[in-house]
Amino acid sequence: MAVFTAVSLDDVSEWIKQFPLGKALAVRGIASGIENSNFFITTESGEHVLTIFENLSFEQLPFYLNLMRHLAERGVLVPAPVANDKGELIVPLHGKPAAIVSKLEGSSQMAPQPAHCAAVGAMLARMHLAARDFPLTQPNLRGLDWWNAVTPTVLPFLSDSNAHLLRAEMHFQESYATCEHYKRLARGPVHADLFRNNVMFVGERLAGFFDFYFAGCDTWLFDVAVTVNDWCIDLDTGVLDEARVRAMLDAYHAVRPFTAHEQASWQPMLRAAALRFWLSRLFDFYQPRAAEMLTPHDPTHFERILRERIATPAPRLF
Numbered sequence: 259m260a261v262f263t264a265v266s267l268d269d270v271s272e273w274i275k276q277f278p279l280g281k282a283l284a285v286r287g288i289a290s291g292i293e294n295s296n297f298f299i300t301t302e303s304g305e306h307v308l309t310i311f312e313n314l315s316f317e318q319l320p321f322y323l324n325l326m327r328h329l330a331e332r333g334v335l336v337p338a339p340v341a342n343d344k345g346e347l348i349v350p351l352h353g354k355p356a357a358i359v360s361k362l363e364g365s366s367q368m369a370p371q372p373a374h375c376a377a378v379g380a381m382l383a384r385m386h387l388a389a390r391d392f393p394l395t396q397p398n399l400r401g402l403d404w405w406n407a408v409t410p411t412v413l414p415f416l417s418d419s420n421a422h423l424l425r426a427e428m429h430f431q432e433s434y435a436t437c438e439h440y441k442r443l444a445r446g447p448v449h450a451d452l453f454r455n456n457v458m459f460v461g462e463r464l465a466g467f468f469d470f471y472f473a474g475c476d477t478w479l480f481d482v483a484v485t486v487n488d489w490c491i492d493l494d495t496g497v498l499d500e501a502r503v504r505a506m507l508d509a510y511h512a513v514r515p516f517t518a519h520e521q522a523s524w525q526p527m528l529r530a531a532a533l534r535f536w537l538s539r540l541f542d543f544y545q546p547r548a549a550e551m552l553t554p555h556d557p558t559h560f561e562r563i564l565r566e567r568i569a570t571p572a573p574r575l576f
């Protein structure tokens with residue numbers, strides 16, 4: 259669990275007066291976050307989530323909050339940010355940026371079946387299409403530039419075999435990023451971290467996507483690859499589960515058809531998505547941020563997935 263910025267009902271009662279939500283009745287800290295301090299807030303107008311951003315700045319946040327508002331206004335199931343009486347979505351609390359969003363119902367589906375994967379695939383395609391006219395841009399801050407910056411900081415800790423894998427994959431991805439197929443991939447705002455724990459379900463009904471704080475502009479196919487690499491695998495081996503992959507890809511394709519350039523890029527992109535999380539987990543493991551009590555995620559999970567995606571031909575996209 260991350261260190262929390264403590265917030266009392268008294269703090270919130272005063273602060274929330276600037277929002278059209280009525281009085282605050284209760285505040286409850288959420289223990290499961292690892293990036294930010296999150297609280298469920300009961301107000302006279304219902305349940306909301308208050309987030310105090312521990313790492314992101316006032317400059318970076320408008321992209322995420324406005325993207326969520328843009329998507330929510332277009333019927334994509336995401337938390338809707340609430341503006342204060344000046345129309346602001348990001349308002350300081352205890353000197354840190356903070357925001358209030360609507361609370362999604364449901365819970366995470368940690369053992370997804372093909373029906374869940376189909377619902378996620380369809381909503382992901384709707385999200386990509388709905389964000390086409392989103393006016394703000396911000397790069398994926400965990401993209402190729404970040405991989406290049408982080409690689410030398412983790413290489414000294416790796417075994418010879420893993421160092422070789424990392425160097426070879428970085429070389430492959432840098433070269434792939436210059437090819438014609440890659441340049442012609444559709445792009446736009448992407449979630450970039452749509453793991454099982456960032457989606458709410460009520461039974462088989464998808465209730466919403468949340469945790470947009472790794473979102474950025476990148477290829478839509480990268481988003482699909484990140485999502486497939488988490489939702490459609492056997493967690494012990496990293497091997498793709500054919501039924502769940504087909505359900506997710508077919509549902510996505512029915513809403514936003516994949517292209518031939520995407521088909522040609524699918525295996526490199528599954529590798530890129532595995533590399534991205536291997537690198538961030540290695541970084542968090544070997545270079546933990548000061549003053550946080552995080553239990554790092556296991557990097558070997560994504561090393562296994564990367565090796566598997568290199569070794570096994572990718573299933574067809576469509």
Ligand SMILES: Nc1ncnc2c1ncn2[C@@H]1O[C@H](COP(=O)(O)OP(=O)(O)O)[C@@H](O)[C@H]1O
Nearest residue numbers: 288290291292293294307337360361362468469
């Ligand atoms: N809008 C929301 N609706 C309902 N629950 C939410 C919402 N946002 C966050 N949560 C809850 O808070 C937990 C932590 O949120 P998350 O955004 O994943 O934190 P972090 O970015 O710190 O990892 C989630 O697992 C979920 O239970």
Ligand SMILES: N[C@@H](CCOP(=O)(O)O)C(=O)O
Nearest residue numbers: 292293451453456469535555
């Ligand atoms: N999904 C990433 C870590 C990001 O954590 P989140 O709780 O903010 O989704 C991983 O598994 O490495």
